Amino acid sequence: FGPLIRLWTLRFESKRSYFKECARKLHNFLHLSKTLAERHQLLQSYFGCGQLFPSLIQVAGEANEIDEQLLSATGVQHLGPPCCLLTSFCVFFILGMDVECIQEIQRVLPELDYERLMAVVEHLTSVVGVTKKEDLAFVEKDDFQHHLTPIQSRKLIQAFRQRELADGHTSWISQFEIPWELEPDRFIVRTVVAAMQEHCPNPNRAACVEIAKMIMSKYPLTFADTTEEGEQLGTGYYSLVNKLKTRVEHVNRNNVTARIRTPRSLTETSDSTTTTKAVRCKVDSYGCFNWQPRCLPEGEISDSLEDRRKNMAAIFHSVGPRAVDKPDVDQSMSLTFIYQRHMINTCPPPSVSDTEDQWPFLFTKRGVCAHFKTLTGIDICDRVGEALQTKGKRIIYFFQRQTQNRDMQSLLQDIEGDTTTMQQTQTSIAVVLLLMKHFLEKEDSIFILVDETATKSSIEKDWTLPATPRLIMLGNTFLSAKKWIVSIDVKVAYILVEHLSFADALSVFFACFYVFNIEYQEPACATLELIQRFFVRINPGDGTKCTAKTGTSRKTGEMVKRKTTVINNRVSSFLRHLTEFEWRNLD
Missing domain, CATH: 1.10.1240 (Methyltransferase, Methionine Synthase (B12-binding Domains); Chain A, domain 1)
Structure with a gap:
């Protein structure tokens, strides 16, 4: 007959135990097979439906390809399968137990299979009389004697009582x-x-x-x-x-x-x-209201969007980046925004080189700023330029009256002694440098200083560029720089022409974090968050753009554990001190 493992029937007995338990407790002898079949199918529907409501954040594998149903002229947002939702509620109604009770048992004992879970739920409902989440605090160990092991019973009872104690404390x-x-x-x-x-x-x-x-x-x-x-x-x-x-x-x-x-x-x-972190998580959509669009533009289908993408790529290769100012290119970039987001949000995310090959106009100042505006609803160039002119002067005045740091005083003297036409640009650069010195952050965590004659190929060859975005300054010093380049993912991504200001360069640099789903680098997280909240005025109610669990201590230089908060404490303190200083100096 072969090995006995091929002949055992314990798994059949385990499956049959659920039907025996139902038959014994239902006391229904009319159409018993139909009743048991309905109960079993409702149970299978409940375990197969997953979450009652879909996640608000893109999860791994969800955006690898453009869903034809999603990318249709009549596409609407997915609200979950109505049949699964209905059957789930039917299971809860038939069992006579609150939904939170079942979820509570699943959280405490995730190792239970569905047969044993249903047996426990049936027993608690019909024999013990549990109907609400509050009733779980009165369950005793003997109530699980025939359904759970002693350790599982103790875990469940301890969790119930601790939750009841915590609820009493608050x-x-x-x-x-x-x-x-x-x-x-x-x-x-x-x-x-x-x-x-x-x-x-x-x-x-x-x-x-x-x-x-x-x-x-x-x-x-x-x-x-x-x-x-x-x-x-x-x-x-x-x-x-x-x-x-x-x-x-x-x-x-x-x-x-x-x-x-x-x-x-x-x-x-x-x-x-027990929960696993998805590749696409909340930090990717932080500060965005149009991160994953669902509906195609009117009159467009997936094939027409692909044709527009190929047409723009051909125009870029024949004319160059200056073609971004053409009306038809600008219109095509706007209509293909949903296509761009689906590619950027794929799991795993594409490299910057692949994205540039598919969407070359996205790697121009006009293209990335327009994408950022559709993504967040903010014209970043106007907002950053206005903030550097108005709020930048207030920050410099604050440090002139408050700071005793020699490096900061030397930087302030450099911009005070300059009366050239470049004073406004130097003032804008000095504002960011002063903030970094105040937060004890190194300059190379945002800026990289290279020779003013450097080119794209020489920078990528001679410098080891980091994976996170950097603003490359071409000049002898940071304040004397007149040209700017932005690097992403160890390669040069944006070469800004000479007539653009430092505010435009900072806008492109900052927009890259949101357009390409990049977290703030921990060594510069305070300065970047201040730019986000004070200059660009992106202030989400929860979440953060820097989720690093470790970081370098600003005092000792050693690696230390980092606590993730909604608002950086140093940023909050600086804004409070700035406001108090201006109130004291209203005259």
């Missing part, structure tokens, strides 16, 4: 009242923290966030993080949360007992270990 927030009448704005942080500690000795950051939301919603003009244009910085309450949490830690600095926290729940740790 229940005071809904009844918390801000003591507005006690102190003015200057002392509101101390007063609020003292009132919070009457309910919880050591409020966590989540509690501080909720309290900060309450404060900002009451007096947004006083406490919200805003720019001078009235635009909200990130969530608007980031600096207030930091003040509250810092005050909590300061008050509890000698109280060891109050600083002890309960261990993290199993659900949180299991999420971080």
